[in-house]
Amino acid sequence: MANVAVCVLGSLGYDRAAQGAAGAGRALAESVGGELHALVIGPAADDAVAALAAVADRVVVGANESLRDYQPEQALQAAQQLHAAGGGDYVAVLLSNDTYSQEIAPRLAHRLGGSSMADAAAIRVDGDHLLAQRTAYGGKAISIYRLKKQPAVVWLRARGFEPAPEQGAPGDVTSADLTLDPPRIRITGREVAAQEGVRLEDAPVIVSGGRGLGGPEPFQELKKLADAIGAEQGASRAACDAGWVPPNWQVGQTGKKVAPELYIAIAISGASQHLLGMGDSKVVAAINTDADAPIFKHCSFGIVEDYKQVVPLLTEKLQAMAG
Amino acid sequence: MKLLVCLKQILDPDVPARDFQIDPAVKAARRGGANLVTNIFCENAVETALQFREAAGGDVKITALCYGESSAEDCLRKAMAMTVDEACLVERDGNTNPDAAAVGRVLAAAIRRLEQDGGPFDAVLVGRESGDWGVGQTGGLLAEELGRPALGFVESLQPGNGGVTLRRQTDVGIEVAEAEPPFLVTITNNEDNVPRIPKTRDVMMSYRKPLQKLSLADLELDSEEIRAGSSIFEVEEIFIPTDEVECELAEGDTLEERVDQLAKRIHEVVASIG
Numbered sequence: 001m002a003n004v005a006v007c008v009l010g011s012l013g014y015d016r017a018a019q020g021a022a023g024a025g026r027a028l029a030e031s032v033g034g035e036l037h038a039l040v041i042g043p044a045a046d047d048a049v050a051a052l053a054a055v056a057d058r059v060v061v062g063a064n065e066s067l068r069d070y071q072p073e074q075a076l077q078a079a080q081q082l083h084a085a086g087g088g089d090y091v092a093v094l095l096s097n098d099t100y101s102q103e104i105a106p107r108l109a110h111r112l113g114g115s116s117m118a119d120a121a122a123i124r125v126d127g128d129h130l131l132a133q134r135t136a137y138g139g140k141a142i143s144i145y146r147l148k149k150q151p152a153v154v155w156l157r158a159r160g161f162e163p164a165p166e167q168g169a170p171g172d173v174t175s176a177d178l179t180l181d182p183p184r185i186r187i188t189g190r191e192v193a194a195q196e197g198v199r200l201e202d203a204p205v206i207v208s209g210g211r212g213l214g215g216p217e218p219f220q221e222l223k224k225l226a227d228a229i230g231a232e233q234g235a236s237r238a239a240c241d242a243g244w245v246p247p248n249w250q251v252g253q254t255g256k257k258v259a260p261e262l263y264i265a266i267a268i269s270g271a272s273q274h275l276l277g278m279g280d281s282k283v284v285a286a287i288n289t290d291a292d293a294p295i296f297k298h299c300s301f302g303i304v305e306d307y308k309q310v311v312p313l314l315t316e317k318l319q320a321m322a323g
Numbered sequence: 324m325k326l327l328v329c330l331k332q333i334l335d336p337d338v339p340a341r342d343f344q345i346d347p348a349v350k351a352a353r354r355g356g357a358n359l360v361t362n363i364f365c366e367n368a369v370e371t372a373l374q375f376r377e378a379a380g381g382d383v384k385i386t387a388l389c390y391g392e393s394s395a396e397d398c399l400r401k402a403m404a405m406t407v408d409e410a411c412l413v414e415r416d417g418n419t420n421p422d423a424a425a426v427g428r429v430l431a432a433a434i435r436r437l438e439q440d441g442g443p444f445d446a447v448l449v450g451r452e453s454g455d456w457g458v459g460q461t462g463g464l465l466a467e468e469l470g471r472p473a474l475g476f477v478e479s480l481q482p483g484n485g486g487v488t489l490r491r492q493t494d495v496g497i498e499v500a501e502a503e504p505p506f507l508v509t510i511t512n513n514e515d516n517v518p519r520i521p522k523t524r525d526v527m528m529s530y531r532k533p534l535q536k537l538s539l540a541d542l543e544l545d546s547e548e549i550r551a552g553s554s555i556f557e558v559e560e561i562f563i564p565t566d567e568v569e570c571e572l573a574e575g576d577t578l579e580e581r582v583d584q585l586a587k588r589i590h591e592v593v594a595s596i597g
Contacts, residue, residue: 110464145559273336297568321587
């Protein structure tokens with residue numbers, strides 16, 4: 001019998017991304033008639049472990065204290081040992097899309113003799129293999145890959161998957177004692193970005209600005225709009241490359257991949273590079289002077305107008321509506 | 324110190340969507356009239372290496388390595404015009420399958436060959452992902468092939484305390500790391516590693532710099548699996564999505580009316596989130 005593992009970082013807890021990864025894992029486990037196991041790298045909060053036990057048949061926690069402080073080499077060693085501790089009989093090991101999981105995934109695949117794949121938006125079993133769907137060519141195409149070796153180690157566009165359902169009885173929780181070597185690359189400092197509010201990837205509403213804004217000042221105007229509707233601010237590559245806003249605002253192929261309930265694109269033409277970063281948004285609204293801009297082919301509603309005319313008025317109206 | 328930068332030649336990713344076509348026979352993009360260019364993150368990696376050499380102020384040698392068709396010589400010449408010291412091309416046939424494991428094995432074998440002749444590379448720099456398939460697995464797989472520690476999403480390398488200080492971008496902000504050579508990094512872009520434009524003189528000089536060519540046979544990797552590039556995954560299907568949605572444009576005689584309509588729609592969605 002073959003099982004499916006979802007590999008999560010204890011420090012990140014059972015967040016929305018981990019819930020999505022577990023949901024994808026449960027669906028896969030059902031289709032191969034196996035169990036869903038959760039492999040937890042590092043100590044996790046009790047409620048996160050309980051939440052994982054509620055959705056998984058088995059939870060194995062690598063609880064070494066040193067894993068609280070993420071170091072890539074050690075996290076990788078931990079994942080490899082947890083894989084063995086969980087039984088090792090996995091058709092797939094799924095990870096979510098945080099930076100750490102992204103960097104671990106291909107290396108874990110290599111160590112386990114499996115296939116690796118990134119940023120999968122859908123996965124399914126086909127015969128002896130897993131098929132993974134994702135974008136290609138900067139979002140211009142969709143590609144489906146056949147992963148030929150087991151386990152398929154895949155990091156997912158995790159928030160796009162439904163959370164795992166709770167099972168009748170909670171899964172067994174065990175702790176594994178791991179042997180970790182001192183890392184030869186050591187993360188020594190973290191400068192937490194001065195980004196207010198939630199991570200862009202978790203924001204339900206995003207207001208983004210692009211090249212058409214022409215400079216850094218208009219982002220102040222967009223901030224008023226964002227504040228009026230409780231949104232976070234993002235930007236296109238052009239705006240970030242120009243230095244108008246910090247690089248961690250960037251949405252797109254070379255920036256963040258976001259999936260908010262509402263994405264408002266202001267003075268963004270909608271190059272495929274950008275569309276790749278926000279294409280999973282539930283509702284997209286656009287403000288642009290160019291009616292032929294590609295963004296209008298990817299939005300639910302919009303206005304063909306200069307943002308300078310629209311944004312102050314729009315902000316005023318939305319403030320009034322919010323009461 | 325010695326640095327090695329891996330380069331990939333790709334179809335120009337800025338080709339407009341309306342000109343983009345799939346060749347169903349090979350399950351990849353049709354080249355059409357598009358240019359071949361160096362993948363942007365690879366150019367960021369070249370720039371990052373050059374800035375390390377400038378910061379170190381001493382004896383740092385930079386080698387560029389590419390696994391690609393003969394046309395990829397252009398990428399290596401451009402890197403040398405950006406003042407990379409030397410280059411090596413491992414020649415590949417027209418097959419463009421994206422299998423990162425095969426690419427990792429070829430690059431690792433080439434690196435070991437170059438190290439036999441010229442000594443170890445302290446750091447290997449790889450672009451974070453490519454602008455064509457964009458699977459982003461090559462760096463991690465190459466690190467494992469080489470058995471070296473690695474860090475992803477790095478934006479700068481600086482000479483550090485007996486090692487190299489790395490800065491990298493994560494979800495939570497910037498992380499700083501100390502690395503003892505040899506190690507591998509994948510490079511992402513930031514405002515400081517925008518690739519420099521080569522000077523005319525350096526472009527001319529690039530043709531005098533050494534460009535070594537190796538074949539898969541030279542690396543004892545001339546197998547069907549490597550040539551086909553399908554050891555761990557292959558493209559099952561590729562298509563151009565047609566999920567364009569009908570955009571409802573705000574209508575009305577006055578700006579006031581149109582913006583009012585827009586505001587109502589936005590308010591509706593925001594209120595539904597709760």
